[in-house]
Amino acid sequence: MGSSVTGPASGEFVRAAPPPGGTVVSAVGYRRQGSGTALHRGLPSPYLTLIFSLDGPVVTGRTPGEATGPDAARTDIVVGGLHQSPAYVVQPEHESGIQLAVHPLAARALLGLPAAELAGPMVVEGADVLGRIAADVRERLCELDSWEGRFALLNAYLARRTAAAGRTGAVRPEITEAWSWLARHRGAGTLRGLSAHVALSERRLSALFRAETGVTPKQAARLMRFQHAKTAAVRAVAAGARPDLAGIAADCGYYDHSHLVRDFRQYTDASPTAWLAEECRNIQAGAHGGGEDLDP
Known part of the structure; x- marks a missing residue:
């Protein structure tokens, strides 16, 4: 939320x-x-x-x-x-x-x-x-x-x-580093690359990551990609421009525009265009701000 x-x-x-x-x-x-x-x-x-x-x-x-x-x-x-x-x-x-x-x-x-x-x-x-x-x-x-x-x-x-x-309050260092790695890659890195980076098997990493955060590394990566894409779209609307969704998808590490639309539908229950139209007044009023930094 x-x-x-x-x-x-x-x-x-x-x-x-x-x-x-x-x-x-x-x-x-x-x-x-x-x-x-x-x-x-x-x-x-x-x-x-x-x-x-x-x-x-x-x-x-x-x-x-x-x-x-x-x-x-x-x-x-x-x-x-x-x-x-x-x-x-x-x-x-x-x-x-x-x-x-x-x-x-x-x-x-x-x-x-x-x-x-x-x-x-x-x-x-x-x-x-x-x-x-x-x-x-x-x-x-x-x-x-x-x-x-x-x-x-x-x-x-x-x-x-x-x-x-x-x-x-300490968290296992492998999980802390895994989150930082995903954030540095803006959610676009692979599980294979992540597991190699923290020296854990993919299965072990996924189990430990989910036990700490409630989501898998892949799900966390999708949330990060979506956050960056949503922020880029919001900034365009705030500036009075029409968001270039295909360009945003490419910049944020999506395979193509359709994958960005898929994530918007899952996370907002609407298409990108429909959600932005619904939130237009809120965006222009400053309710969404400029997004948050994903790297701890």
Whole structure:
């Protein structure tokens, strides 16, 4: 669920420099006022999602029907893992909060568990993962009236959690290097090349990687390629240009344009053209920003 929770009517999006250490890749404060309830697609990305809502609970589902029905997840603090399909988010008339993109290999240090444990449900109640103190932090965030103060409070809380984790937050060096290698290759490297680089068999590497992150190296690579392609398309729209999807596919390591379309359909439930048209106002309002750096 990598997209910011935003809406087309009017919105404020405040981007803060992520805290040092590489655990948080991006941080966005958002405030939206719409003309009514809407439905937003939260897209898969190579990052975990952590949202502190400053209004009511964030309401999500795997499908539009689930998100708007009785089985929807309703959480004040959202924790989301690495997924292969979009989450549907109900946008009320008013909403605000802070959304963080968290590096998946920081999950042990920051959340107290490997990212793989978040791979089942679309979202998890953050207080169940982070404990009661997270709910207290959320209440304090709601009481503050400046984004600067909110980000400072949240960064201090996350720094304390990371420091407390110490060595228990460590990840096997082979997996850390495997993720870095995939990021350096922008998701375009081969599993054979990756396994040779970290001196593990393809089977062993895939098993260890999935046990840590919840996805295989191939799935992580696809998420990275898609993130780069989506960012390139968003930047073109933000600049007032029509995205050259064939050129983007070639630049981002896709075999051809049809493979880019395939990934868009899987990760957004829409074609690239349809998704960009749907998100055009959000893009021009700055909701998508310029994308995040994939290399830790």
